[in-house]
Amino acid sequence: MLPIGIGAVALVGFTASIGRLRSVFGRQPAVGRPWMWIGPGLVLIAVVSHAAATDWSTWQPEQILLLALLGVCVGLAEELATRGRAVQMARGAGHSERFVMVASSLLFALMPVTNVLSGMKLSTVFLTVVYTFGFSVCMYLVMRLTGTIWSAIVLHALTDPATFLASGGVDEAVTHHTGGWSVLASAATILMIVFSLVAVFLVREDRRAPAHV
Numbered sequence: 421m422l423p424i425g426i427g428a429v430a431l432v433g434f435t436a437s438i439g440r441l442r443s444v445f446g447r448q449p450a451v452g453r454p455w456m457w458i459g460p461g462l463v464l465i466a467v468v469s470h471a472a473a474t475d476w477s478t479w480q481p482e483q484i485l486l487l488a489l490l491g492v493c494v495g496l497a498e499e500l501a502t503r504g505r506a507v508q509m510a511r512g513a514g515h516s517e518r519f520v521m522v523a524s525s526l527l528f529a530l531m532p533v534t535n536v537l538s539g540m541k542l543s544t545v546f547l548t549v550v551y552t553f554g555f556s557v558c559m560y561l562v563m564r565l566t567g568t569i570w571s572a573i574v575l576h577a578l579t580d581p582a583t584f585l586a587s588g589g590v591d592e593a594v595t596h597h598t599g600g601w602s603v604l605a606s607a608a609t610i611l612m613i614v615f616s617l618v619a620v621f622l623v624r625e626d627r628r629a630p631a632h633v
Contacts, residue, residue: 495577
């Protein structure tokens with residue numbers, strides 16, 4: 421949590437130093453269509469399902485608190501870098517919202533590629549990249565629909581701790597877990613990935629949000 425927290429503070433400080441703090445965290449035009457809510461809705465279903473599938477008796481209160489703080493640090497740092505600065509720069513360059521969505525999501529999705537250096541299997545890295553791209557598209561959509569990056573930060577901050585708690589640890593996978601809630605979480609995740617790929621073609625070029633100033 422500590423290095424990610426330091427990174428989040430550094431990103432906030434850098435954004436403030438270039439005078440973009442208000443434009444990133446302030447209100448944006450809420451532009452979207454009803455179908456876009458499907459993506460964030462599937463993410464929320466996965467979060468709730470993971471929470472319901474968690475064996476809370478195996479966790480100490482301080483562990484839950486630390487995982488919650490980790491989620492906040494991750495949500496703030498990663499959303500500020502991708503849904504904040506990356507989206508802001510792409511919009512400022514005059515790109516369409518489709519380009520903004522795909523480019524910022526690819527940036528987010530490529531972050532786990534560095535896990536190859538730590539010995540992670542290429543197949544696992546590939547699946548992680550696919551998942552993170554789908555998740556990133558949903559974070560972009562919830563920010564666009566609500567007109568604030570805070571909605572993406574909060575939903576992101578809930579997702580990682582819920583997954584860790586359900587799996588039993590930060591480095592544990594949830595794919596081997598069984599039970600109704602776990603199945604629902606897995607189904608929601610798969611549907612989220614499929615939805616995100618379809619969304620790439622559905623997002624209209626002419627519904628672009630104004631560039632940040």
